[in-house]
Amino acid sequence: MSRVIVIGATGHVGTYLVPALVEAGHEVVAISRGMSDPYTPHAAWGHAERLTMDRDARERAGTFGQDIRSLKPDIVIDMICFTKPSAEMLVDALKGHVGHFLHTGTIWTHGTPVAVPTPEDAPKHPFGDYGIQKADIETYLLKTAHCEGFPATVLHPGHIVGPGWNPLNPQGNFNPEVFSILARGEQLPLANFGLETVHHVHAEDVARLFLAALSSRASAIGESFHAVSEKALTLRGYAERMSRWFGRDPVLTFLPYDQWAADRPAEDAKATWEHIARSPNCSMEKAKRLLGFVPRYTSLQAVEEAVTWLIEQGKVAPPSRAG
Structure with missing residues (x-):
């Protein structure tokens, strides 16, 4: 020991x-x-x-x-x-x-x-x-x-990501309202083409x-x-998958970052820039090869668990299928 x-x-x-x-x-x-x-x-x-x-x-x-x-x-x-x-x-x-x-x-x-x-x-x-x-x-x-x-x-x-705190959302910031927008089936604006990645x-x-x-x-x-999880997510794909997890069809719009940021709280705009400017997409091959390690959670599984906690706390609207 x-x-x-x-x-x-x-x-x-x-x-x-x-x-x-x-x-x-x-x-x-x-x-x-x-x-x-x-x-x-x-x-x-x-x-x-x-x-x-x-x-x-x-x-x-x-x-x-x-x-x-x-x-x-x-x-x-x-x-x-x-x-x-x-x-x-x-x-x-x-x-x-x-x-x-x-x-x-x-x-x-x-x-x-x-x-x-x-x-x-x-x-x-x-x-x-x-x-x-x-x-x-x-x-x-x-x-x-x-x-x-x-x-x-x-x-x-x-x-x-995990239950107990706000996960990085499909806009690339930590505002939980983004998940509520998707849960309600409302339009969600993304910066650029939503093809930057988060991991x-x-x-x-x-x-x-x-x-x-x-x-x-x-x-x-x-x-x-x-x-990291085994695969990174594009912001667009992340938003689309979460919309469907909420029982909604995705309704997304796209704006150049500067235009998108102009209508966002400064904290959210800065966080999004920090993440999309890096757009990480990292390999887990070395951990598997040297340590025999494979992540249990995909990115979406991890996020879904975190968002389920937010729903239980009343911080995010529940999926439409729940009502």
């Missing part, structure tokens, strides 16, 4: 990861900033040790890495590292003291794709602070693994991939892996 520290344990992926680790027989220490509950309750949380820790404050004090090391982990899973200095502080403290270190990256490290589906080793040209910082962390961790023997693995999730992943599949990496440590160390 390994002692596993999960940093950022009550987030989207941690909600599934902590119970899975407990059920696999690990001793789990779940660290979060506060005592917030996971998105989905599970009895296994009662068998995990819960600790609160303000990472930002401890990093400013220069103690965070040593604080984690003092917990005597065999394995550390870092869900919430966003800068290279933050990664360096933790790694410097853990060198020689952990058997496996797993970092949560993002498919945005790729920037704009060239050939799709994109493999992990494709040349990367990230843009935007988030993608650039995450790419810097990946480069640092893999170099440290290859040159110094630090046992690092990087997982790059796509757009994480979802169910949070449970990301958690499963972490466990697959732990189970295949020799193959996982020094490597990065995408964590």
Whole structure:
């Protein structure tokens, strides 16, 4: 049995990861900033040790890495590292003291794709602070693994979906009203021709991939892996399929992005641009080949589960077939 520290344990992926680790027989220490509950309750949380820790404050004090090391982990899973200095502080403290270190990256490290589906080793040209910082962390961790023997693995999730939060919608933003528009059979405007892509992943599949990496440590160390469903969706195809899931015929219109954005809330327009400008479409072949991992959920299955939760919460109109 390994002692596993999960940093950022009550987030989207941690909600599934902590119970899975407990059920696999690990001793789990779940660290979060506060005592917030996971998105989905599970009895296994009662068998995990819960600790609160303000990472930002401890990093400013220069103690965070040593604080984690003092917990005597065999394995550390870092869900919430966003800068290279933050990664360096933790790694410097853990060198020689952990058997496996797993970092949560993002498919945005790729920037704009060239050939799709994109493999992990494709040349990367990230843009935007988030993608650039995450790419810097990946480069640092893999170099440290290859040159110094630090046992690092990087997982790059796509757009994480699950019950309990708003999924990325067919316009490429997070406004749940888009699903209600489709449920009512009303006209939904999309930017451009709706042929840009988004690539979802169910949070449970990301958690499963972490466990697959732990189970295949020799193959996982020094490597990065995408964590997405097996196929990306075009926004148009996504809207059409969700319309039919709601029992409606799709009614879509298309406008150049600038015209489309002019009638949207600024937050939605910005989120859509961030997603369509990247249009990710990532390969899962490497995880299958090296780790024997295949996602359980398609993009649409993951979204449908999330939208079902939104319907149950009264945040999205129910399908017409339900009434």
